[in-house]
Amino acid sequence: MPVVIVDGQEIEIGADERLNCIEVARRAGKEIPHYCWHPGLSVVASCRMCLIETGQRDAATGKITMVPKLVPGCQTPVKDGTVIVTESPLVKDSRARVEEALLIDHPIDCPICDKAGECLLQDYHFQHGQPERRADLQPFHSRKRDVGPTVTLFVDRCIMCTRCVRFTREISGTAELMVTSRGAKEEIDVFPGHPLANKLSGNVVDLCPVGALGDKDFLYQQRVWFLKREANVCGGCSAGCSIHTEHNQDAVYRLKPRENPHVNTWWICDEGRYGWHHLHDQSRILDAARKAASPSHRGSGATPATETVEWADVVVKLRDDLKTAGRLAVAVSPMLTIEEAWMLCAVARSIDPEAFLSLGFVPVKGEDETFPGGFTIRAEKCPNRKGVEEVLALYGAGGHSWNDLVAHVAAGKADAAWITAGYPGPWIDTAVADAFANLKQLVVQDLFDSPLMRLATWRLPATGFAERAGTWVNVAHHAQSFRQAIRPPAGVWPEGRLFWNMLGRRGLYDATAVRQQLAASSPAFTALAGEMPATGVDLRIHQLA
Amino acid sequence: MTPFKPVLLEAVGVPDGHTIASYKSRGGYAPLEATLAGKQPADVIEMVKASGLRGRGGAGFPTGLKWTFLPKDHPGPIYLCINADESEPGTFNNRILMEDDPHQVIEGIILSSFATRASTAYLYLRYEYPRSWHRLQDAIDEAYAAGYLGKNIRGTSFSLDIYLHRGAAAYICGEETGLIESLEGKRAWPRIKPPFPAIEGLFRKPTVVNNIETMACVSQIARRGVDWFKSIGVPADPANPRDPGSYGPKLYCLSGHVEKPGCYEAPLGITARELIDRFGGGVWKGRKAKAVIPGGISMGLMTESELDTPLDFAGPGKVGCLGLGTAAVVVIDDQTSIVDFLHNSARFFAHESCGQCTPCREGTSWSLRILERIKAGKGRLKDLDILLEIGNTMGMMPGSTICGLADGAAWPMKNAIKKFHSEFEDYIKRTNPSGWMVTDPVPALQIAGAH
Numbered sequence: 003m004p005v006v007i008v009d010g011q012e013i014e015i016g017a018d019e020r021l022n023c024i025e026v027a028r029r030a031g032k033e034i035p036h037y038c039w040h041p042g043l044s045v046v047a048s049c050r051m052c053l054i055e056t057g058q059r060d061a062a063t064g065k066i067t068m069v070p071k072l073v074p075g076c077q078t079p080v081k082d083g084t085v086i087v088t089e090s091p092l093v094k095d096s097r098a099r100v101e102e103a104l105l106i107d108h109p110i111d112c113p114i115c116d117k118a119g120e121c122l123l124q125d126y127h128f129q130h131g132q133p134e135r136r137a138d139l140q141p142f143h144s145r146k147r148d149v150g151p152t153v154t155l156f157v158d159r160c161i162m163c164t165r166c167v168r169f170t171r172e173i174s175g176t177a178e179l180m181v182t183s184r185g186a187k188e189e190i191d192v193f194p195g196h197p198l199a200n201k202l203s204g205n206v207v208d209l210c211p212v213g214a215l216g217d218k219d220f221l222y223q224q225r226v227w228f229l230k231r232e233a234n235v236c237g238g239c240s241a242g243c244s245i246h247t248e249h250n251q252d253a254v255y256r257l258k259p260r261e262n263p264h265v266n267t268w269w270i271c272d273e274g275r276y277g278w279h280h281l282h283d284q285s286r287i288l289d290a291a292r293k294a295a296s297p298s299h300r301g302s303g304a305t306p307a308t309e310t311v312e313w314a315d316v317v318v319k320l321r322d323d324l325k326t327a328g329r330l331a332v333a334v335s336p337m338l339t340i341e342e343a344w345m346l347c348a349v350a351r352s353i354d355p356e357a358f359l360s361l362g363f364v365p366v367k368g369e370d371e372t373f374p375g376g377f378t379i380r381a382e383k384c385p386n387r388k389g390v391e392e393v394l395a396l397y398g399a400g401g402h403s404w405n406d407l408v409a410h411v412a413a414g415k416a417d418a419a420w421i422t423a424g425y426p427g428p429w430i431d432t433a434v435a436d437a438f439a440n441l442k443q444l445v446v447q448d449l450f451d452s453p454l455m456r457l458a459t460w461r462l463p464a465t466g467f468a469e470r471a472g473t474w475v476n477v478a479h480h481a482q483s484f485r486q487a488i489r490p491p492a493g494v495w496p497e498g499r500l501f502w503n504m505l506g507r508r509g510l511y512d513a514t515a516v517r518q519q520l521a522a523s524s525p526a527f528t529a530l531a532g533e534m535p536a537t538g539v540d541l542r543i544h545q546l547a
Numbered sequence: 548m549t550p551f552k553p554v555l556l557e558a559v560g561v562p563d564g565h566t567i568a569s570y571k572s573r574g575g576y577a578p579l580e581a582t583l584a585g586k587q588p589a590d591v592i593e594m595v596k597a598s599g600l601r602g603r604g605g606a607g608f609p610t611g612l613k614w615t616f617l618p619k620d621h622p623g624p625i626y627l628c629i630n631a632d633e634s635e636p637g638t639f640n641n642r643i644l645m646e647d648d649p650h651q652v653i654e655g656i657i658l659s660s661f662a663t664r665a666s667t668a669y670l671y672l673r674y675e676y677p678r679s680w681h682r683l684q685d686a687i688d689e690a691y692a693a694g695y696l697g698k699n700i701r702g703t704s705f706s707l708d709i710y711l712h713r714g715a716a717a718y719i720c721g722e723e724t725g726l727i728e729s730l731e732g733k734r735a736w737p738r739i740k741p742p743f744p745a746i747e748g749l750f751r752k753p754t755v756v757n758n759i760e761t762m763a764c765v766s767q768i769a770r771r772g773v774d775w776f777k778s779i780g781v782p783a784d785p786a787n788p789r790d791p792g793s794y795g796p797k798l799y800c801l802s803g804h805v806e807k808p809g810c811y812e813a814p815l816g817i818t819a820r821e822l823i824d825r826f827g828g829g830v831w832k833g834r835k836a837k838a839v840i841p842g843g844i845s846m847g848l849m850t851e852s853e854l855d856t857p858l859d860f861a862g863p864g865k866v867g868c869l870g871l872g873t874a875a876v877v878v879i880d881d882q883t884s885i886v887d888f889l890h891n892s893a894r895f896f897a898h899e900s901c902g903q904c905t906p907c908r909e910g911t912s913w914s915l916r917i918l919e920r921i922k923a924g925k926g927r928l929k930d931l932d933i934l935l936e937i938g939n940t941m942g943m944m945p946g947s948t949i950c951g952l953a954d955g956a957a958w959p960m961k962n963a964i965k966k967f968h969s970e971f972e973d974y975i976k977r978t979n980p981s982g983w984m985v986t987d988p989v990p991a992l993q994i995a996g997a998h
Contacts, residue, residue, distance in 0.1 A: 047739045048903045050947050071946030077739050096947065099940055103909035136933060138916055138991035162902060181734060184717070185900035186912030 004082035007059060008032055009089060015080065023075035023086050024052055032088045035097060035126045037211045038163040039076035042268045042375075043172060047077040049163050051126065053096045054078075057085035072096055094130070101131035107186055108212075109144045109158045117213030119226040123161065147191070150178070150198030152272060153207060153215055157189050160214035166190065166206035173269065173375030176200040190214070201371070201379060204275040205268075208258060219276050220256045232487035233260055233536060235474050237337060237467030238274035239380040240387060242476030244537065245270060247278075247468045247487040254278045254468055254488060262537045264480055271379045280426040281466040281488075286449055288492040290316045291461045292323075308461065313495050317503045320445065320460060321353060327442040328417035330354035333407050334394060335362035335447075336384035337424035337464075338497060339472025340481075340527070341516040343386075343393040345501035346422065351397065352505070358410050360402035361390055362422055363429055380477055384425075385467070389475030392526050392541070408437050418443035421454060422497065424464035430454050447497065465496040471513040472498060473530060475541055481530060482538030483517065551779075553812040554771070554796050555763050558648035565682050567689040570650035576695060578769035579654050582661065583701045591662035591769075598768045598776040599783075599794040603640075604630055604721075604758030605843070605872045606951075607860040609791055610765070614663050616745035617753045626754040627665040628730065628744075629656055629762060631672045631679070632714050632721040635843035636895060637875030640798035641759040643810045645672075645679035648763070649686035653709070655762030657695060658769055660707045663755050668709045671726050674716040684711055718899035722950045723756040724748075725901065736903045737950035764795055780815035781859040793859035797874055801827045804834065804880035816862070820854040822876055830880055837881040838967070842872025844892050845955025847962035848879075867965070869958040885967040886974050889960060890918040896956035906941040907953035913937060914960060920992050926975035929986045935964055 003014045008030035015021060015029075022045075024034045037049035052075035057068035066085050072092065080086070087093065104123060112118040145157040167179045167190065178198045182191045192198055198206070207217040226248075234247040236257065243266035246258045257278055259270040280286075291308040311319060324330055332350040334343045350357040365383040372378040394400050411419055419441055423429065426449065435453035438444050446458035455461060468487040475481045490496060495503075502511040521531035529543045557573060558564030570576065582591060596611030617625060629652075633641040644652055656668050672680055687709050690696045698706045717735055719725045724738035727749045748754025768776050776795045783792035793815040799822055802808040806828030813822065819839050823829060830836050838848040841856070841863040849856060853866040860871050879888060897915040902908045914937050917930045938961040941947055942954035964971055975983045982989075 045739065046736075046903070047949060048736075048905070050905050053947060071944065073946055074739075096940070100905050103905050103913070106909050106913055135988045137913060137988065138920065139988050140991045161905070162908065181902070183902075185897055185902045186908055188902040188908070 004080075006080045006082075007085045009087060021080055023054060023056065023078050023080060023084075026080050026084075027054075027075065027086060027088055034075045034088055035122075035130060036076055037122060037161060038165060040165055040168075040209060040268070043165060043168045043209075045077050046164060046168070047074040049100070049161070050074065051097060051100050052076050053100075054093050055087040055090050057087075059083040059085055097126070097130040098132045101127050102136065104161045105131075105135070106137045107158065108161070109142055111142060111144050111159070114144075115156070115159065115213040116216055116221055116226070117159075117210075121213055122211035148197075149190075149192045150203055152203050152218055152276075153198055154218055154221065155190060156214050156216060159212050160190055161212050162188055162190075163211060164190075165209040165211070166215060169202075169206055169209055170198070170200070173205070173373060173377060174200045174202040175374030179206070201271050201273065202269060202373060202377065204272045205259070205270070208268075217256065224250060224255045229255055231258075232468070232485060234468055234484045234487055235385065235482045236270060236274040236277070237385040237474070238271070238277045238383065240382040240385060240477040241266065241378060241380045242385050242474055242480065242482060243270045243274055244482065245274070249468070249488050252488040252491075254281055260536075262482075264537055264540070265476065265478075265482070266377070269375075269377050271377070273379065277426065278466075278468065280449065281468060282491075283450070285451065286491065287451065287455070287461065287463040288494060289461075290463065290495075292319065293459045293461075313493070313500070316462070316495075316500065321349075321504060323443050323460065324353045324418050324420070324445070328354075329415065330357040331407055331410055331416035331419045332357055332359050333362040333404060333419070333421045333423075334359060334390050335422040335424050335464075336364055336387040336390050337362070337467075338386065338390065338422060339470060339474060339513065340386065340389040340393050340520065341472040341513045342470070342498045342501060343390045344396070344520050345498065345505060345516060346420075347393060347397045347399075349501050349504045350420065358402070358407065358416060359394055359397050359399035360407035360410075361387065361394060361404055363404045363425070365425060365429055382477065385476065386474040388477060388479060388541075389473065389481065392475065393520075395526065396524050408434060411441065412437040414440075417441060418445070420445040421447065422464070423448035423452075423454075424466070424497075425449065426466070428452065462500070463490075463494045465490045465494060469494075470496045470498060473513070473517055473534070479541045480538050481534075481541050483513070483530075483534040485513075551796070551812070551814055554767055555644065555651070555760070555798055556647070556810070556812045558651070559643065564647055565649055565686065567650055567686070567693055570648065570654075574770055575650055575766070576654055576693075578766070579657055579695065580701060582658060582769060583703050583705065588662045588664055591658055594768060594773055595662065595765060598773045599792050600761065600764050600768060600776065601791065601793065601860055602758055603760035603764065603797070603873075605635065605870075607793075607871060610757065610761055613745065613757075614659075614755060616743065617663055617755065618746065621664075621753055624667065624750075624752050625663055625665045626749040626752055627656065627660050627663055627668040628723075628726060628749060628754060628756040629668060629670040629759060630721060630723065630726055630756055631670055631676075631759045632726060633673050633676075633759070633873075634716075634718045634721050635845065635873045635875060637800055637802055637840060637877040638843050638873040639800050639802075639875075640810050640873070642676055642679055643798070644759055644763050645676065646682050649679075649682050650690070651763045651766050652683075652759055653686055653690050653695070653762075654769075655765035656709060657690075657700070657707055658765050659755070659757060659762060661705055665755070666706050666708070668707060669730055669749070670709060670711050671720065671730060672711060672713050674714050680711065680713060687711065717901075718895075719901040719950075719952060722952065725950065726756060727754060734901075736901055737952075739949055760798055767796075781857065781861075784861065787861070790861050793861065793871075797858075799826070799858065800873070800875040801878070802875070803840075803878035804831045804836070804883070805829065805878050806831050816857040816859040818855050818857050819849060819876060822858065823854070823878060827878070830878055832880070834880040834882060836878050837883060838879045838885065838888070838963075840875070840877040840879070840959075841868050842870065843875040843955075844877070844895065844959055845952075846870055846872040847958035848888075848966060850966050867962060869954060884974070885963055885970050886918070886921060889963045890915075890922055892959040892963075893918050893956070896952070900952060900956070901950075904948040904953070906947040907956070910937045910941040910953065911956050914956075916991060920989070921971075921975060921978075923992055924978040925982060925989065925992070926979050927983055927985050927989070928972065928975060930975070931964055931968070931971055934960055938964070
């Protein structure tokens with residue numbers, strides 16, 4: 003195995019690994035500071051922050067010959083015997099000078115900059131900069147430029163790492179951003195009439211190591227040091243991108259991509275990134291309620307009286323109502339986690355052993371869209387169809403679709419239906435909803451009002467993606483577990499908690515315990531046993547092996 | 548020294564010397580025909596290697612050796628790029644060659660393409676040379692008509708097309724990978740190396756980039772022979788194994804404060820003093836030289852006492868200059884302020900820095916700001932230390948930049964401040980009697996007209 007020497011420490015690397023000095027140093031616990039290098043983009047070696055000393059150890063004699071000048075760590079591949087020095091006086095001086103140079107044209111307007119607190123220029127200045135400014139002091143200036151619907155460019159804060167430019171050329175393939183002018187007059191800009199308006203545009207804000215690119219959605223909303231982050235999975239489509247939900251006091255402020263080589267690498271799409279606002283929509287359904295009126299009043303147009311039901315009572319009364327009604331049909335939403343889906347199926351079968359189970363409504367918008375960098379936005383706008391189908395298969399209902407359920411109900415084969423939904427937007431029209439009009443009991447569990455909700459005898463609130471814990475299985479059978487990031491509003495019980503209690507289980511709902519049981523009881527879910535890695539596992543791992 | 552008869556400049560002053568008829572009457576294209584009739588590409592490479600020809604573009608890299616870096620038996624296209632983006636301040640020898648003897652250049656391009664197996668050559672011409680543009684295009688048309696360009700030249704399997712490309716006036720396009728990027732239609736940001744152009748260059752194919760004067764030398768070597776070429780110039784220094792010698796004639800561009808500025812051909816190794824006195828008619832107005840730029844502004848400065856330095860590839864380096872560069876000798880007389888000189892130099896490099904690497908982008912602009920302030924009477928002695936530090940740390944040599952532009956900006960700064968330190972000190976103390984000793988940061992001046 004090739005051995006690389008990082009500051010005297012021998013690091014073994016894989017025989018066919020192609021690594022640069024920054025990556026190898028990281029394995030040795032040494033951070034080589036860098037701005038322009040990003041593992042997902044081409045190497046330009048232009049910021050010169052990662053300059054280090056390198057050399058080569060002769061395999062036969064063990065003698066080390068050093069290169070007589072500094073080299074960029076990002077551009078220098080390592081091989082057996084490569085020697086890397088990351089902390090020599092020469093390297094430290096060079097870093098201090100690059101920091102100083104970058105600050106010459108920087109406004110240093112940290113107090114009003116959104117990036118403050120997570121800014122590489124700040125961090126590196128404290129780690130590697132010099133204590134005193136030597137450059138001529140300039141009056142404060144901070145020009146703003148609108149470069150697109152989602153992004154504002156703070157021109158003077160830019161350090162010209164060109165990550166954003168390379169992103170639009172290499173990953174989104176849209177090439178809106180460019181560099182204009184020359185030398186210290188250089189600026190990032192867009193071509194006239196061609197704003198930064200691609201479906202991945204928000205990623206340039208994540209890529210920006212300083213506060214030059216601001217996300218309009220997040221701008222001036224919150225200081226980043228107040229934010230807490232939870233590893234989550236995006237519920238926007240069946241790609242299931244790994245994200246960090248950044249929140250404070252049960253309010254989400256922004257979503258950031260979380261690096262996951264199996265799923266989304268370093269990126270997320272704008273639809274996912276900004277797709278959390280529905281969580282804090284004022285029109286969300288917050289109370290569990292039961293219609294007091296008799297079924298004959300339904301469809302007459304008059305709003306029947308409803309009574310709010312305490313959650314503890316829901317557990318009992320819902321079961322009783324459904325049991326009394328008779329034949330049950332249940333739609334298991336692809337927005338639910340596999341733990342919730344599994345428990346819901348168990349609840350349904352405990353009420354009616356013959357209950358008809360099916361997949362819930364699967365929202366589809368357009369077609370899958372793949373970008374030149376390989377990133378794909380899926381047309382299927384739900385995160386867990388694959389997972390719910392696997393769960394349904396355990397109950398002998400693997401092939402049942404939403405349309406099957408609608409037909410089943412329309413044919414009068416059910417007396418009661420329990421529809422789980424949880425979609426962020428409108429999903430059902432009156433024509434489809436009418437099929438459910440003549441049921442004795444209709445339970446609808448959703449985020450917002452809908453034609454179906456208006457027919458419901460039981461109206462239950464659903465929870466959004468950041469408010470639940472569990473496991474989703476994406477379109478490529480990749481399962482990722484996540485924890486709850488924020489609490490749902492107004493004491494709403496997440497679906498998992500309701501099903502857990504309806505199953506009569508003790509204590510607080512524990513998604514991990516349910517996952518372990520699921521993994522133990524079904525070969526299809528064996529891969530989920532034990533501790534889940536942060537990047538998830540492929541459900542088919544055992545079948546593949 | 549024996550009288551030297553110009554070879555590269557033999558067409559200068561000849562009526563219609565730029566036409567193919569005139570060129571052929573001087574023996575032109577006969578070597579090409581002989582080469583195509585009976586020689587192999589390897590023979591031409593061997594000839595150029597044996598001649599010791601070093602690239603005339605500035606770096607002085609051995610031309611034949613550069614050609615051998617191309618991959619052997621490469622199946623795809625190989626490109627030859629001719630660098631005529633002559634923008635080093637003080638340099639105009641390529642222009643003379645292109646305007647007065649374009650066929651000498653074209654024959655060299657054809658021979659070099661034959662040697663490197665390139666079937667496409669791009670000539671990247673500086674925007675500000677409209678006359679060269681027309682002369683070259685006319686000459687290329689003539690060469691096509693005469694059957695020296697096109698498909699199956701002279702009945703052989705060798706084909707060559709030359710495309711004339713006009714740049715858009717940026718200094719950085721003269722850097723070989725900047726030129727390649729620009730030819731590809733991109734922003735001329737020099738590429739990181741490796742890979743070197745010989746492995747992956749234009750359109751990601753093996754590419755050789757050579758200077759106009761180098762091409763003219765190839766023509767002359769083919770016509771007059773290796774022995775003739777090696778009889779001119781300075782042989783390799785036996786004490787220095789890394790010195791391949793400086794052979795052949797060289798076009799020196801003499802300008803500045805001399806009586807007769809112009810482009811003069813002389814054997815490599817002529818001293819600056821001899822060049823100024825014998826060709827330039829001495830420093831103008833009977834004054835003395837204060838400093839002389841040996842080869843374009845980026846090479847630094849020689850003082851009066853260093854003027855006996857031979858202007859070969861190794862000479863200027865011995866007195867602390869960067870090298871021979873383009874052999875553009877600029878004379879600065881003793882009435883000129885060296886502060887003004889350095890300010891002018893800094894203004895050029897701050898304007899022309901491509902802005903890719905932080906140390907160059909910010910270093911050139913910071914040094915200009917400091918010099919603007921010094922000239923505005925607000926200089927401090929500390930500024931000289933900062934300027935020297937910037938000069939010592941930016942560039943390819945310390946490893947802090949991708950290309951050599953920053954070295955070119957650093958050298959005049961280092962040379963001027965080291966060799967004329969007392970003048971800078973006096974200037975600062977005289978113009979800023981109350982503040983020259985301040986070391987705290989000072990307010991920046993508004994810079995007008997720097998760009």
